[in-house]
Amino acid sequence: MLEKVDFLERLEEEQRRKAEELKEQIEKLKKERKAAILAHNYQFRAIQDLADFVGDSLELARKATELDVELIVFCGVRFMAETAAILNPDKEVVVPHPLSLCSLAGMLPRDYLLEVKKRHPKAATVIYVNSLAEAKAEADYVCTSANAAEVVAKVEAEEVIFGPDANLAWYVQRRNPDKRIIPVPPKGFCYVHLLVRPEDVREALKAHPGAEVLVHPECEPEVQKIAHYVGSTSKMLKYALSSPSRAFIVGTEVGHAYRMWREMPERDFYFLRPDMICGMMKSNTVEGLYLSLRDLRYKVKVPEKIAERARKAIERMLEL
Numbered sequence: 001m002l003e004k005v006d007f008l009e010r011l012e013e014e015q016r017r018k019a020e021e022l023k024e025q026i027e028k029l030k031k032e033r034k035a036a037i038l039a040h041n042y043q044f045r046a047i048q049d050l051a052d053f054v055g056d057s058l059e060l061a062r063k064a065t066e067l068d069v070e071l072i073v074f075c076g077v078r079f080m081a082e083t084a085a086i087l088n089p090d091k092e093v094v095v096p097h098p099l100s101l102c103s104l105a106g107m108l109p110r111d112y113l114l115e116v117k118k119r120h121p122k123a124a125t126v127i128y129v130n131s132l133a134e135a136k137a138e139a140d141y142v143c144t145s146a147n148a149a150e151v152v153a154k155v156e157a158e159e160v161i162f163g164p165d166a167n168l169a170w171y172v173q174r175r176n177p178d179k180r181i182i183p184v185p186p187k188g189f190c191y192v193h194l195l196v197r198p199e200d201v202r203e204a205l206k207a208h209p210g211a212e213v214l215v216h217p218e219c220e221p222e223v224q225k226i227a228h229y230v231g232s233t234s235k236m237l238k239y240a241l242s243s244p245s246r247a248f249i250v251g252t253e254v255g256h257a258y259r260m261w262r263e264m265p266e267r268d269f270y271f272l273r274p275d276m277i278c279g280m281m282k283s284n285t286v287e288g289l290y291l292s293l294r295d296l297r298y299k300v301k302v303p304e305k306i307a308e309r310a311r312k313a314i315e316r317m318l319e320l
């Protein structure tokens with residue numbers, strides 16, 4: 001069972017109806033254009049159902065390099081589509097909405113990062129994939145929430161500049177006590193995950209005793225400390241698949257509960273907060289997806305000078 005929340009259902013129903021109307025045309029265009037649709041776990045359910053592949057940013061980055069297609073329609077946020085474009089210079093990448101930006105990514109401008117690097121000349125720089133391409137270009141490594149702690153563990157330097165999410169930096173520090181993590185900026189955050197308070201966890205457990213609480217490392221430390229499991233969306237999924245529990249309270253963007261329920265329809269999934277909705281992720285609609293395939297819009301291009309340097313940092317992560 002997937003928990004039903006009225007206002008969410010209305011949004012999802014609208015997209016489901018549009019998908020029914022446009023499904024055939026989307027399939028036809030996909031063949032004509034030799035295209036694949038990649039969708040992040042936070043997308044509307046109808047978009048996840050139309051996609052060739054659904055995953056988190058690490059899975060999507062990997063998948064993008066494996067596809068034998070000419071066009072990738074990327075249903076996620078801009079930085080993810082940029083990562084796909086950087087790794088696939090020979091493929092066209094389009095996004096359904098021109099302003100599907102991530103507010104967290106905007107919190108680490110290149111100039112600020114360069115200033116911090118100057119102050120810590122011996123530190124290595126590990127930049128979360130939720131960042132601008134120009135910041136990735138200045139990194140030694142890129143990481144995702146699925147592999148952040150592991151990437152930092154493999155870095156040789158004792159000091160590591162890490163950003164832009166400060167809660168993820170805390171999570172990484174906790175798992176790498178021998179390193180000194182320098183969060184840049186000191187208080188970078190994702191507004192969706194910051195909504196969660198420890199009281200939400202306690203209340204959800206009262207309402208669903210016996211359920212396990214899974215939260216994303218972008219949630220604040222006090223929340224991470226009392227959850228049963230902390231991990232990226234792909235890790236939450238793996239954890240639930242191997243857990244004997246029948247019910248889970250999902251503490252990340254609401255779209256992910258659908259992905260989990262699709263994989264485990266015999267179990268129960270509840271939202272830690274039903275208002276954990278990322279407006280940027282949800283700016284992609286089924287109609288936008290159809291138009292991006294039909295009109296080849298909106299193209300994602302990263303200037304080659306930046307792409308070349310960012311590619312090295314991303315590839316180092318993929319090698320690890």
Ligand code: SF4
Binds near residue numbers: 103190
């Ligand atoms: S959920 Fe947060 S980190 Fe993810 S795209 Fe939205 S604002 Fe960015």
